[in-house]
Amino acid sequence: MVLCAALAAVLAWLLYRNLGLYPAIFADEWYYSKMARLMPLGEAIVPSYLYLWLFRGSLACGDGFLDCVRIANGLLFAGAGAFFYFVARVYMRPLLAIAVVVLSLLAPTNIYTAYFMPEATYYFGFAALSWVALTPRPWSLPRRALLLGVVLGMMSLVKVHALFLIPATSLFLAASAWLGAHEQHDQRVRTALLAAAIAPLVALGIKFGLGFLIAGEPALSLFGSFYANAAAGTRPRSLLELLAPAFINGRGHLMALTVLMSLPLALLLHAVVSRTARQQAGSALNRLQLFAFLMLGSAAGMTIAYTASIAPLGPLEVVRLHLRYYTFVFPLLLILVASAMERPAAGARPPLGWLVALGLVTVLLFALVRLPNFSLNPVDGPEISGINLRLWTGWLVVGLDVLALGLWAFGSRLGAPLFLFGAMPVMLALGTLETNAYLAQLVPGWGPDHGGKYAHAHVPKQEHNQITVASTGAQEIMRAQFHIDAPDTAMLDLPPNSPIAEYQLPVRKKWLLVIGNHPLPPGLTPVKKTADYALVQLPLDDSRTLGTAELSKPYGTGLLADAQGLSHAEQWGRWSDAKQVVLHFNAPLPKNVQVILTARAFDVNATLPFTMRIGAESTRFQLSPSLQELGLRFVTDGKQRSLSIEVPRPISPADLGNPADARKLGIGIADITITDTSRRVQTQARTQVLSVP
Template identity: 30%
Template sequence: MSEVSRSESRVAKGLILAVVVVFVSFLYILFKSIGLYPLVMSDEYNYSKYSRLLPFSQGFLPNYLYFLIYSATSYCGDGFLQCSRVFNVAFFVCSFPFIYLVSRLVVARAVSFFIALVCILGPLNSYTAYYMPDSLYFFFFWVFCWFTLRLDLRSGLASWSASGAILGVCSVVKPHAFFFVPVVVLYISYSGYKILGIYSRSVVARVLVFVLAVFLVRVLLGYLIAGQSGFSVFGAFYSSEASKASGGLQKYISLARLGVYSAIGHILSLSVLFGLPLAIALTTLGKSFLSKGELCPRQKISFFLIFSLLVLVAVVALFTASVAGGGGYETIGRLHMRYYDFLFPMFLIVAAAQIKNVEVSERRWIDIVCGLTISASALYVVYNGLDGYSPGFVDSPSLRGITSNVNVFFAFCLVSFGLITLWVVGSKKSIVVFLYCYVPLSMAFSSFYLNKEMYAAIKPTVFDTAGIFARQYLPSQELPHTLVVGKDVAGLYRALFHIDSAGAKFEALPEGQLYNFSTTPEDTQWVLAIGDRLLPERKAGEFRVEMNGFQLVRVGRNMEVDFARDSWPGILESVGGLSWAEPWGRWSDTKTISLKFLEPLPEHLKVTIVGRAFGPNVGKVITLNLGAEKAEFSLGAAIEEKVIYLRNDGYSRSVFIDVPDPVSPMEMGASTDGRMLGIGLVKLRVEAN
């Protein structure tokens, strides 16, 4: 066999192995999350609502491409959450080849394969369990990295415009992609300067086409998906958050102070998780500033990583400072690492690239300064932990897992400090230990504790149960007129997620306060109270379904029966003589239609019937019976409205309608339908007269 044939055979075997590994990873990640109830409220509720229940133009968030793609989960019916998880896992594992290809810029095939595999099997895959855009964004981001990090000043304008276009696509998944615009502008400028020694017109041209492509693609896609609303780059939500952060000098000083505190928490966390590659990246970047000549791939990746972190950590810290104290879980110690943890695979790439490139340099002082700075941060965490900071399993999955066990966390902090120290004194083995021991172990421990915490969502809460019950019990037409009340705001969003109607609302009750029915919005038909002792005593004639932990109360007094619905809770106790529901209403299929109401009907009542007659029943007398009272009316072949006035002396609850001449379409030779049709009922409304 020739050398070429052997090479082709190795490539083919490698591809087969990659496909098998990706497929097995897909199944593993998917089975971890399938069956879990929603975990992140209100985020999952909002993303579900804007992608499935409202026109894209009404989206409060500007994630228009995400909305478009995930609107397809509506085809899964009530299983839309599980369907979204299939989408998430598919996009997440599809990032495998792009992480691999970025790694291949600086390391060998086997190492690149290892890095990509560890990354998709690590705690970052927890994002696939949420109805949120993180998995889709992770995929597009690594497509962008693969394409962009191969470019330099010799790359044509078309290549840089394509890079901008990819980032523009990322920004329609999550607007946070715009924070990479200044990073790439600096990347182009610095790369050009290192080649030419000056800032030339070619650098300016590439910067301009890149930036122009980003915004053109963003605006164009936004408009195509959401119309004029798509022109808004940051959407109503982020625009309002930005306006909240504005204020006087004192407010800006306070934001800066809180922002610095938050940023310190992120730096300390990174020094534990990725202290060694962070020190390596800083060293590589520092030496590139002092050296001459073109940037090598290792320096490009380090530059991109460090400046991305600088921008994103600053943005996250200021965001945390601006929302701290806003209620719920928003505290200054909350570590929102999910806004930049899609960069984490790059730490492993930086570390792996250094194994074969440890150089003896006259600038050892850079290694020492950077290494000691990061090791000091790790040592601080060894002695003080992360007191004052709260990594959560949603915001900081890579960190949350290892902080779940104090002893495990202490051990990893100590090892991180030791590895950085060994690297400072010149040991290459510290990088090998970090990449092949520290990283797999930290990710394994983190994933174990993280999965354990997330698995609690396999059991429904009372809010899950209440929302699912309301969704199944109420007709779909009445779900938008449902008000959910309770004391736990996150739980109320959870119930709304299951009710799955854009019109449903919630009201949070203060501790110890009962719900006041007099404040119920006019268009509300049902109140779903979740929790104990939230409602006043039951009134006479009130329809209330009492379940374990929640109550469903009908507050609408409108006694209208829409025959296109499947059920009429709170209005009818039983129905007879009617066929199945059709989009317009129902046909009668026997001689007599019976409607038994839950409550006695008024003494003097007005009955409005909307319907039509079938075949020989057109124009014939139809009798409506209410106790001893009778009334006659007739219906034509087209839908029409009839109004009947009756007296209900015995306060009867049952109405009977006698059909004159039921006949089947089969008997008439019109079709194969064998039902005995008489009249078609669209609506019936009862009012006190």
């Protein structure tokens, strides 16, 4: 009853804090909402098919879908506490186990229950995985391996990161079999190999089998299109090139982990270096230590390797600390500390304890100086972002860590309770203040929230996909798209306070939602205009479409005959790889022609003008880093079969830190459409004649 009351209280607090908030994390929340609710599951760019299928149920909530998602997140997060409680009960009394669970659930990582993201579901999955691995139920090792494989397979359909836990799970099972002293040596080897093989085979079978049932053939991809393309785009020439960014990022994670979990790390490291400590712990505690060590090591190692691999995307990537990729292990670390409070007092000083404690104290002192130089924020790591090591509150946390380590190394039983009920509450209080302040800014809503909601309510539902959102920054645009709640809305990313040029007006969309201060071209009158946004119904386009070419496909058929200055085809289109791009068409262009491009600019080219030429005619235009539509009009002699685009400053990703890509990029083109605007020109001419007095 006490446990149920505690979990219910945590759930009530989460719902009180989360319900009614506006969305926060973009692009994540928009992408997950769109993939789960508005698209066929097979078109999802990440292989989170089970999560997307489950949260597709939020469609039943209508416009209140986001609060329904938060209720489900809260139930799953609080439900994970039950599994962690059953794990903790193996090592401690009921009330202490409940205290550990409550501390775990009140940790700042619960901020993810406010987002349309899979973190809370994944947290629940890991709690179930931990229970299957550590429950004292008398299961045979193959049966335990089978169940672990099932849970891992389902977790991989929530977040693909679970695949990186599979080797650690196999090692845990193999070690558990090897330590089975009741069996003969040969039998232990066979059991270890069998258990180590069962878990990954079952996990992959669940991932591909269940994924195929949910999403079809796309689920047969291991990582999904998003992660596969990201890996291909940032692949280093050799693993040696990962060492420098991995060392920098790994150093940051070590400092953050030591600040947050100093005593649990000491207990884990001590179990590694001291055979005596392992013998004194007993088999049950050894299994907990081994499982926690392997899970934390594999998850943190994957995080560091992934961050190092995307370091070429920008100079700040390497100093971002994505703690959310492994904070789900923290409840096990707290259980480990609490278990030390239940052990007999006869342990005296832990062998080699001073050596372990001294090393971690050194890391803590180093963190006081260097950790503030890393990127710490409530999205990547809510636990650490609230601990400011430049203020006295951060010094208090480090001081409590050092004192707890010293007491433990000296053999005092006060070290564990000091960390659990002294340092942890301080860290949780600081983290909660930080996360609450972050979420509080989502209550009143911003311009994109108000504009997106107005467009959703006043544009006919069948025309929601006909809206283009114009604003500064892709995150602001996606925030409005989230509220419009239609999968095919378009974006127009503009410089701050810049006017909208006529060529930037959407040609194939009926509505334009402008967020912020971006003056419209003459002749356009908004349906609704406020200080935050303007909604414009665009005039009908009466031009005649002659053809469209998708640059992701080969040349030679349809509109395009050939091209120069473009690189190889990618899933979305092609990048230019020269100073000039020339497109050759299969038929002459009309005399009054409109060229419609869906394109984007690379790096500095997003701030510079491109030039398009058809015959003697030329015009200049600008693009953003995001794909956007533009329409350029020309008057020709009716004989031109080519157009050219001058790239202002081709630049190589290799020059920006990605040695895997030496191409000189400038403009990326997804598709091109040619229309004949003669009818529009004639209409305008008649209008001008009629208007002459």
